[in-house]
Amino acid sequence: MYKVAIVDDDRIIRKGLSSVIPWTEHGFELVGVGADGEQGLEIIKEHDPHIVISDIQMPFMDGLEMTKAIKEYNPKTKVILLTGYEDFKYAHEAIKLKAYDYLLKPVETSDLIEKLKQASLELDLELQKENHINESQPYLQQQFLKSLSLNDLTNEEIVIELCKLGVEPKGAHSAALYVKMDQTDFGPQTDMQTVKDRIMEYCRNILDVFKMEGCVVNAETEQFAVFLFGSDLLADDFTGAITNVTREFLSTIQENLHTTITITSGRIYHELADVSCSYRESVKAMNFRHLVGINQAYSIEEIEASECEEVAEQLKIEEDLFRYITLGLPEKVTELLENAKIELLTNKRVSLQEMVLFAVRVISLLFYESSKMAKNWDYTKFENVESRVVKLQTMDEIFSEIKIMAVDLAEFIKKLNGNQKHTLVDKAINFIRENYHVANVSLQTVAEEVHVSSAYLSNLFKVEKGFNFGDFLIETRMKKAMELFQTTDMKTYEVAEKIGYSNPQYFSSCFKKFTGYSPIEFKKLK
Numbered sequence: 001m002y003k004v005a006i007v008d009d010d011r012i013i014r015k016g017l018s019s020v021i022p023w024t025e026h027g028f029e030l031v032g033v034g035a036d037g038e039q040g041l042e043i044i045k046e047h048d049p050h051i052v053i054s055d056i057q058m059p060f061m062d063g064l065e066m067t068k069a070i071k072e073y074n075p076k077t078k079v080i081l082l083t084g085y086e087d088f089k090y091a092h093e094a095i096k097l098k099a100y101d102y103l104l105k106p107v108e109t110s111d112l113i114e115k116l117k118q119a120s121l122e123l124d125l126e127l128q129k130e131n132h133i134n135e136s137q138p139y140l141q142q143q144f145l146k147s148l149s150l151n152d153l154t155n156e157e158i159v160i161e162l163c164k165l166g167v168e169p170k171g172a173h174s175a176a177l178y179v180k181m182d183q184t185d186f187g188p189q190t191d192m193q194t195v196k197d198r199i200m201e202y203c204r205n206i207l208d209v210f211k212m213e214g215c216v217v218n219a220e221t222e223q224f225a226v227f228l229f230g231s232d233l234l235a236d237d238f239t240g241a242i243t244n245v246t247r248e249f250l251s252t253i254q255e256n257l258h259t260t261i262t263i264t265s266g267r268i269y270h271e272l273a274d275v276s277c278s279y280r281e282s283v284k285a286m287n288f289r290h291l292v293g294i295n296q297a298y299s300i301e302e303i304e305a306s307e308c309e310e311v312a313e314q315l316k317i318e319e320d321l322f323r324y325i326t327l328g329l330p331e332k333v334t335e336l337l338e339n340a341k342i343e344l345l346t347n348k349r350v351s352l353q354e355m356v357l358f359a360v361r362v363i364s365l366l367f368y369e370s371s372k373m374a375k376n377w378d379y380t381k382f383e384n385v386e387s388r389v390v391k392l393q394t395m396d397e398i399f400s401e402i403k404i405m406a407v408d409l410a411e412f413i414k415k416l417n418g419n420q421k422h423t424l425v426d427k428a429i430n431f432i433r434e435n436y437h438v439a440n441v442s443l444q445t446v447a448e449e450v451h452v453s454s455a456y457l458s459n460l461f462k463v464e465k466g467f468n469f470g471d472f473l474i475e476t477r478m479k480k481a482m483e484l485f486q487t488t489d490m491k492t493y494e495v496a497e498k499i500g501y502s503n504p505q506y507f508s509s510c511f512k513k514f515t516g517y518s519p520i521e522f523k524k525l526k
Contacts, residue, residue, distance in 0.1 A: 037061025173230030328414030
């Protein structure tokens with residue numbers, strides 16, 4: 001039965017509507033009658049009626065003001081406004097306030113009953129829709145997580161998916177947590193799903209307490225995800241907030257439910273679309289629960305940087321590995337990894353566990369770096385590679401997994417670049433020869449001219465030409481200076497300015513270092 005309230009400053013109308021309509025017969029319950037908007041709000045707060053019938057013109061608080069207050073209190077409440085012909089101008093304002101409908105005075109009882117039935121039918125449909133959404137939420141949430149696992153969604157697509165789950169993401173930063181129940185058997189009296197639902201509810205409440213923008217998303221079996229958004233927080237503050245929230249998750253669940261959970265986190269990203277990367281990283285980190293221990297909170301970065309630092313320090317291959325991959329040199333990648341494997345097998349100082357952690361660190365970095373330097377690389381063929389590595393038993397098998405993936409990425413970049421490397425260096429050299437006289441010409445400005453990063457261009461110079469950028473720029477300038485000194489009577493400061501040096505003393509120092517002569521001594525050699 002739907003609850004109805006009447007608010008009208010006309011006593012005769014109030015009495016008439018109250019007594020003439022057979023409320024119960026039509027499926028309604030009259031819960032209150034008020035003489036103005038203020039009394040109406042008191043009735044609404046006490047009884048929370050489904051439908052409110054109100055006059056527009058009333059003292060103290062009119063029907064429009066009351067409608068606005070009602071919608072703020074409970075947006076689902078249907079408001080039917082009564083208006084005379086002279087007040088018809090208010091109808092447009094009523095629609096803006098999302099009043100359900102309006103009727104012209106004098107109101108026919110049959111018309112009002114029909115309007116009440118229409119409003120109750122709409123309430124029925126809304127309730128059915130809400131129940132359907134609630135019932136389908138677990139399925140929608142699981143499908144969303146699968147999409148994040150398999151696809152790179154755009155910002156817009158992620159916003160749409162989150163809105164389906166009733167979440168409006170806000171903020172400049174985002175990160176994902178993955179939560180796994182450490183205990184799944186609770187005896188015959190309590191099933192796992194009931195406990196999981198309570199854990200998820202505690203986590204939602206903790207987010208509210210910490211005023212943290214985010215949502216808890218159901219996954220299959222004993223797992224679920226938590227997505228966090230840094231509203232107006234700086235990156236460091238957001239990191240600290242995540243740490244505080246995860247600690248509270250752990251302690252609250254243990255204290256209140258007498259069970260434990262393990263929480264893993266992905267990296268913090270500044271584009272909403274990258275929350276899929278953070279989610280995948282948090283899932284990967286969970287693969288190391290058996291090594292880290294249960295009832296813990298740790299990140300993918302901690303896994304990558306833990307014991308494997310010893311191996312990384314011992315081998316010192318990561319910088320070269322990623323340089324060769326970036327340059328698209330699969331043969332160099334193979335050679336580097338083979339030599340590293342031989343070194344480890346020879347000295348036998350690294351445990352299998354340390355090697356596994358090191359491998360996962362490298363593989364995670366390959367995924368991470370590929371998103372920046374090779375966005376179209378098909379990383380999906382290496383799905384679950386970390387899970388496979390964890391189960392491997394020999395150094396040879398572990399290095400094989402790293403090599404297959406690293407070489408594939410290097411091959412992809414090689415094809416991507418084609419013969420572009422030589423072209424890029426040649427373009428850079430031509431640009432330097434044409435612009436050496438510009439005072440602020442630098443590695444950065446040349447890299448921007450040929451549309452690559454400065455680090456990438458620097459590597460190309462070394463690998464393709466056998467010398468570095470700075471040496472080539474100085475050589476180009478000094479050869480031109482020598483030519484000017486031999487063929488003109490220009491003064492030292494004039495030559496310096498001509499080849500891009502604003503400081504004649506610094507030019508003289510560079511010239512003597514390059515030729516063995518000061519500018520004055522060199523001019524005497526003519």
